[in-house]
Amino acid sequence: MLVVHKYGGTSMGSVERIKSVAQRVAKWHRAGHRVVVVPSAMAGETNRLLGLAKEISAEADPRELDQIASTGEQVSVGLLAIALQALGVKAKSYTGWQAGIKTDSAFTKARITEIDGAKLLSDLDAGVIPIVTGFQGIDGAGNITTLGRGGSDTQAVAVAAAIKADECLIYTDVDAIYTTDPRVVEDARPLKVIAFEEMFELASLGSKVLQIRSVEFAGKYRVPTRVLSSFTDPLIPIEIEAKSGTLITFEEDEKMEQAVVSGIAFNRDEAKITLRGVPDMPGIAYKIVGPIGEANIDIDMIVQNIGESGHTDFSFTVHRNEFDRAMRVLNEQVKPALGAKEVVGDNRVCKVSIVGIGMRSHVGIAATMFKALADENINIQMITTSEIKTSVLVDDKYMELAVRALHRAFELDKEPAARAA
Ligand code: ASP
Numbered sequence: 001m002l003v004v005h006k007y008g009g010t011s012m013g014s015v016e017r018i019k020s021v022a023q024r025v026a027k028w029h030r031a032g033h034r035v036v037v038v039p040s041a042m043a044g045e046t047n048r049l050l051g052l053a054k055e056i057s058a059e060a061d062p063r064e065l066d067q068i069a070s071t072g073e074q075v076s077v078g079l080l081a082i083a084l085q086a087l088g089v090k091a092k093s094y095t096g097w098q099a100g101i102k103t104d105s106a107f108t109k110a111r112i113t114e115i116d117g118a119k120l121l122s123d124l125d126a127g128v129i130p131i132v133t134g135f136q137g138i139d140g141a142g143n144i145t146t147l148g149r150g151g152s153d154t155q156a157v158a159v160a161a162a163i164k165a166d167e168c169l170i171y172t173d174v175d176a177i178y179t180t181d182p183r184v185v186e187d188a189r190p191l192k193v194i195a196f197e198e199m200f201e202l203a204s205l206g207s208k209v210l211q212i213r214s215v216e217f218a219g220k221y222r223v224p225t226r227v228l229s230s231f232t233d234p235l236i237p238i239e240i241e242a243k244s245g246t247l248i249t250f251e252e253d254e255k256m257e258q259a260v261v262s263g264i265a266f267n268r269d270e271a272k273i274t275l276r277g278v279p280d281m282p283g284i285a286y287k288i289v290g291p292i293g294e295a296n297i298d299i300d301m302i303v304q305n306i307g308e309s310g311h312t313d314f315s316f317t318v319h320r321n322e323f324d325r326a327m328r329v330l331n332e333q334v335k336p337a338l339g340a341k342e343v344v345g346d347n348r349v350c351k352v353s354i355v356g357i358g359m360r361s362h363v364g365i366a367a368t369m370f371k372a373l374a375d376e377n378i379n380i381q382m383i384t385t386s387e388i389k390t391s392v393l394v395d396d397k398y399m400e401l402a403v404r405a406l407h408r409a410f411e412l413d414k415e416p417a418a419r420a421a
């Protein structure tokens with residue numbers, strides 16, 4: 001097999017951990033597989049580097065931030081190459097620019113535009129393991145860029161796409177993608193497979209296991225991507241390791257488990273704002289949402305009530321970090337402009353979502369969801385739906401209760417085949 005191995009920061013967290021990674025990679029190499037490795041910086045290193053810059057200036061030049069942050073990965077690849085060489089395996093490290101990874105010039109959040117896989121493939125032909133830095137590339141003008149926090153996942157999937165790897169294995173500190181966070185629901189179950197669209201929803205809903213862009217990339221280039229643990233014995237048989245964790249797959253692949261709901265996501269980053277007593281007439285939504293957009297604040301959920309005697313209420317959510325700013329925009333600009341009655345805000349809310357591609361072909365999923373919440377006396381403040389997701393906004397203090405109730409209602413603790421629905 002031709003594979004890319006990606007190792008996260010905790011997997012590379014110490015010299016001991018790096019030696020363990022080297023043992024694992026050498027095992028694959030010796031078994032005849034062709035492996036390209038993409039490691040992250042050692043745990044905490046990127047934060048430390050960016051912290052140094054922040055100590056000098058809170059508004060540091062993004063170009064320089066990338067110049068600094070990219071060095072964390074440069075150290076990792078060199079150490080890993082030495083560790084592999086110490087095991088008697090040929091290995092060679094490359095930074096993003098040395099490996100031919102081109103990006104746009106959006107410093108601190110650059111997008112990959114092109115990867116030349118030729119060099120990596122010729123190393124592999126020569127029996128050398130290429131090790132490429134995560135999270136970075138070079139722009140058209142020769143500047144070093146980074147792909148944004150967590151961007152090593154994206155780098156790995158992009159490299160896998162460029163060399164047409166059979167699989168991209170993301171080795172991390174969790175052993176799988178779970179039906180929900182096992183810290184909240186004890187009997188959360190690891191998923192053997194998950195559809196890429198479901199993974200995309202989970203990543204956009206705040207699951208931090210994979211950077212969302214890596215999932216986007218996996219979908220666009222159809223790279224089979226697996227999330228698995230780097231904390232198992234590095235010498236376990238490859239047949240077992242290669243089947244462990246969660247494989248992100250494509251809907252039409254036969255392997256899909258037949259689940260209606262695959263997972264439950266939740267996120268405390270929401271804040272709700274309601275504008276009361278706005279005139280019910282054309283153009284109002286635009287006059288509210290427009291200034292928020294101009295202030296560069298993203299809106300997530302939106303609800304507009306049915307009007308009564310010419311007036312209506314308009315509610316939406318923003319990221320909790322943007323709550324104060326959004327309130328200011330509404331109070332200072334929107335409320336006076338529209339002659340609205342009042343602006344009320346609540347930043348003690350959270351969003352709970354059920355995700356599953358099976359929702360497309362099943363009715364009654366929302367009813368099951370709302371009943372489970374009603375049975376627990378949890379009030380739903382807002383609802384949004386898409387083809388494969390239903391989200392509700394509830395009071396923060398009910399979050400864990402809501403997640404547990406939904407996990408039970410959809411029987412996510414059982415194998416899909418054993419569920420009633
Ligand atoms: N080292 C970078 C970060 O901490 C990139 C990554 O690990 O994915 O965000």
Ligand code: MG
Pocket residue numbers: 008150153209211
């Ligand atoms: Mg990560």
